[in-house]
Amino acid sequence: MSYFYPxxxxxxxxxxxxxxxxxxxxxxxxxxxVAAGAATLGGEAAAPRKVDLKTALAGSNRVAxxxxxxxxxxxxxxxxxDDIVLKDxxxxxxxxSGPVRLLAPEGTGVQYFAEFGFVSGGAxxxxxxxxxADGGKLTPETPVxxxxxxxxxxxxxxxxxxxxxxxxxxxxxxTNNSPAAAIIQPFALIKRTSTNAxxxxxxxxxGPVGVFGGTLWDPHSYKELAEIGQEVPEGSPDWxxxxxxxxxxxxxxxxxxxxxKVDDASFRSLPGDLFRSDLLYAASTVPTGGTVTQDxxxxxxxxxxxxxxxxxxxxxxxxxxxISWGWFKFFExxxxxxxxxxxxxxxxxxxxxxxxxxxxxxxxxxxxQKGFASMAAMKAVQPKMKEIQxxxxxxxxxxxxxxxxxxxxxxxxxxxxxxxMVIQIPVFFALYKVLVLAIEMRHxxxxxxxxxxxxxxxxxxxxLFGLLPFEVSGFFAIGPLALLxxxxxxxxxxxxxxxxxxxxQQVFALMPWMLMFVMAPFxxxxxLYWVTSNILTVAQQSYLYxxxxxxxxxxxxxxxxxxx
Amino acid sequence: xxxxxxxxxxxxxxxxxxxxxxxxxxxxxxxxxxIEALGxxxxxxxxxxAFKRLMRCHPWGGHGHDPVP
Numbered sequence: 001m002s003y004f005y006p007x008x009x010x011x012x013x014x015x016x017x018x019x020x021x022x023x024x025x026x027x028x029x030x031x032x033x034v035a036a037g038a039a040t041l042g043g044e045a046a047a048p049r050k051v052d053l054k055t056a057l058a059g060s061n062r063v064a065x066x067x068x069x070x071x072x073x074x075x076x077x078x079x080x081x082d083d084i085v086l087k088d089x090x091x092x093x094x095x096x097s098g099p100v101r102l103l104a105p106e107g108t109g110v111q112y113f114a115e116f117g118f119v120s121g122g123a124x125x126x127x128x129x130x131x132x133a134d135g136g137k138l139t140p141e142t143p144v145x146x147x148x149x150x151x152x153x154x155x156x157x158x159x160x161x162x163x164x165x166x167x168x169x170x171x172x173x174x175t176n177n178s179p180a181a182a183i184i185q186p187f188a189l190i191k192r193t194s195t196n197a198x199x200x201x202x203x204x205x206x207g208p209v210g211v212f213g214g215t216l217w218d219p220h221s222y223k224e225l226a227e228i229g230q231e232v233p234e235g236s237p238d239w240x241x242x243x244x245x246x247x248x249x250x251x252x253x254x255x256x257x258x259x260x261k262v263d264d265a266s267f268r269s270l271p272g273d274l275f276r277s278d279l280l281y282a283a284s285t286v287p288t289g290g291t292v293t294q295d296x297x298x299x300x301x302x303x304x305x306x307x308x309x310x311x312x313x314x315x316x317x318x319x320x321x322x323i324s325w326g327w328f329k330f331f332e333x334x335x336x337x338x339x340x341x342x343x344x345x346x347x348x349x350x351x352x353x354x355x356x357x358x359x360x361x362x363x364x365x366x367x368x369q370k371g372f373a374s375m376a377a378m379k380a381v382q383p384k385m386k387e388i389q390x391x392x393x394x395x396x397x398x399x400x401x402x403x404x405x406x407x408x409x410x411x412x413x414x415x416x417x418x419x420x421m422v423i424q425i426p427v428f429f430a431l432y433k434v435l436v437l438a439i440e441m442r443h444x445x446x447x448x449x450x451x452x453x454x455x456x457x458x459x460x461x462x463x464l465f466g467l468l469p470f471e472v473s474g475f476f477a478i479g480p481l482a483l484l485x486x487x488x489x490x491x492x493x494x495x496x497x498x499x500x501x502x503x504x505q506q507v508f509a510l511m512p513w514m515l516m517f518v519m520a521p522f523x524x525x526x527x528l529y530w531v532t533s534n535i536l537t538v539a540q541q542s543y544l545y546x547x548x549x550x551x552x553x554x555x556x557x558x559x560x561x562x563x564x
Numbered sequence: 565x566x567x568x569x570x571x572x573x574x575x576x577x578x579x580x581x582x583x584x585x586x587x588x589x590x591x592x593x594x595x596x597x598x599i600e601a602l603g604x605x606x607x608x609x610x611x612x613x614a615f616k617r618l619m620r621c622h623p624w625g626g627h628g629h630d631p632v633p
Contacts, residue, residue: 370624418588418594418621419618
C-alpha cells in the first residue's frame with residue numbers, strides 16, 4: 001500500500017537544453033541511454049480567458065473532422081482536438097436539437113479537449129504554438145499530419161487518423177536534424193471543466209477514470225479529486241480519462257496493454273473547476289539524424305457497450321469497464337443483451353422493458369408457486385398449529401420452536417427460504433443498473449407523455465399535468481408513474497401471504513408512499529420496470545390464490561393471530 | 565475477514581431482513597447460523613458452512629431445527 005507514488009512521478013531536476021545526461025535515474029527503466037526530462041506536465045496558474053463557443057470555433061486555424069458518427073475540428077493552435085460532436089446523439093429529446101457536443105475549446109463554458117505535444121529537454125511546448133497541417137479534412141480515409149520545426153532544426157509531427165466510430169490515433173514523432181542530441185518526451189492530456197459533468201452516482205461513476213495495471217481505477221468524483229489535488233494511480237496505464245454517465249474521453253497510451261514507459265500518468269485538479277488527465281511518456285534521447293515515434297489513441301464518444309467491447313477485443317485492456325458495471329457484470333451483460341434484442345423485436349424501448357420484466361418474473365414464478373403449494377399443504381396442519389399457538393401463548397420462543405418441530409414432523413413449510421431472495425437481489429440490482437447505464441435508453445420514447453425513458457417523468461400531478469400555470473419541483477414533483485408505483489406496491493403488500501409482526505406491518509404500510517417520493521426523480525424507464533414488476537406480483541398472487549382458495553381464509557386467520 | 569463476514573450477516577439482519585417478509589425455513593435463521601458458524605469455525609470453514617446452509621434454504625430444500633454442529 002505504500003507504493004502510491006511511483007518514483008517516476010517524483011519531480012526530477014530539469015536538464016538544460018544542452019541535453020547532458022543527468023545523474024538522476026529518471027528514465028533508467030527504459031533501457032535506453034539515461035536522459036532527463038520533465039517529471040510531470042506541471043500545474044496551471046490562472047484560469048484561461050473566457051470566450052464563447054461560436055467565436056472559439058470560428059478561427060481559421062482549424063482542420064475539419066468528418067466521419068459517419070463524428071464531426072468537429074482539430075485546432076492547429078496547440079495541436080488540440082477541442083471540437084467534437086456526436087452525430088448519432090441529440091442534445092435534447094427535441095428532434096431539431098443539435099448533436100451532443102462532447103469536446104469544446106478552452107475558455108468556453110463547456111471546455112473539454114485533448115492536447116498533444118512534446119516536452120523537449122524538459123521544457124513543454126507552449127500551448128499557443130501554431131502547427132502546420134498537410135490536409136484539409138480528417139476522415140476515416142484521409143489522415144492529417146501536423147508538423148512544426150523549431151529553431152534548432154528538430155521537426156515534430158503529429159499524425160491524426162480516425163476510425164469509423166470514436167477512436168482517433170495520434171502518432172507523435174520527432175526527427176532530429178539539429179547538430180545536438182535532443183531529449184524528447186511526447187505527451188497528451190485531456191482537460192475539462194466539471195461544471196457540465198453528470199452527477200457521480202452510486203451505480204454510475206462520473207469523473208476521472210482509467211485502467212492501471214489491468215485494474216479499474218475510478219474511486220473519485222471531481223469534488224474529491226479537487227480536495228486531493230493530484231492523484232497518481234498505481235500501475236502502468238492502459239487507458240485514462242474522464243467519464244460521464246453516457247460519454248467518455250480517454251487517452252490510450254501505446255498498445256493499450258500497459259507496455260509503455262511513462263513518467264507521468266495522473267489526474268489533477270486545476271483552479272476554476274478544471275481537471276486534467278496527464279500522459280507524459282518517458283524521455284528518450286534522439287541523436288542527430290535520429291527519429292522517435294509514439295502512438296497514443298484518443299477515444300472521444302459515447303459509451304456504447306458494443307463499441308467499447310470492440311476496442312477491448314482489439315487490445316485495449318478492460319476498455320469495456322468504462323461503463324461502471326460493478327460487481328454484477330455477469331448478470332448485467334445478458335440483461336443488456338436481452339433488452340437490446342427485445343427492443344429490436346418490438347421497436348419500443350418501453351415495451352422492451354415490460355417484456356424483460358415479464359421474462360425475469362416468469363423465471364421466478366416456480367418459486368412463488370412452490371411456496372403456495374406448501375402453504376396449501378399447511379392448511380392440513382392448521383388445527384395442530386392453532387393448538388400450539390394456544391398452548392405457548394406467553395412463550396414466543398417456545399412457540400416458535402414447537403411450530404418448527406411441527407413443520408418437521410408433518411414435512412411442510414410455508415416459507416420459501418432466503419436463497420430465492422438472496423438470488424433475486426443481484427438480479428434486480430443488475431436490471432436497475434442496466435437501466436441506468438444503458439445509453440440505448442437515452443431519448444427513447446414509451447407512450448403518451450413519456451418521450452424519454454432515461455429522464456424523470458415530465459408530468460406532474462400537483463399542477464394537473466401542466467394545466468395549472470406553475471412549475472412543480474423537488475420533493476413534490478410526483479408524476480403519474482410514481483403514483484402508480486406507490487399504488488401498485490401498496491397492493492402487493494396487501495396481498496402478501498406472509499404473516500407479519502406489528503412493526504413490520506407498520507413498515508409495510510408506510511413503505512409504498514415513501515418509495516413514491518424517493519423514486520419520483522428517477523428515470524421513467526426504472527419506474528416503468530418497477531410498476532410492471534408490482535403489477536405482475538399482484539397478478540401472480542391473485543392467480544395463486546384462485547388456485548388455492550382455502551388460503552385466503554387461512555391467511556386472514558393467521559394475520560389475526562399475529563396481531564393478537 | 566471473519567469479523568467482516570459477521571458484520572455482513574449482522575447488516576443483513578438489521579437491514580433487508582427487517583423489511584422483507586419472514587422467510588426462514590430453518591431455525592436458527594441463515595444469518596444467525598452464519599454468525600455462529602463463523603465464530604466457532606473461523607472465516608474459511610464457517611463461511612463455507614454458512615454458504616452450504618444458504619444453498620439449501622429454498623422451497624425444495626430442507627427445513628426445521630438445524631443448528632451449527
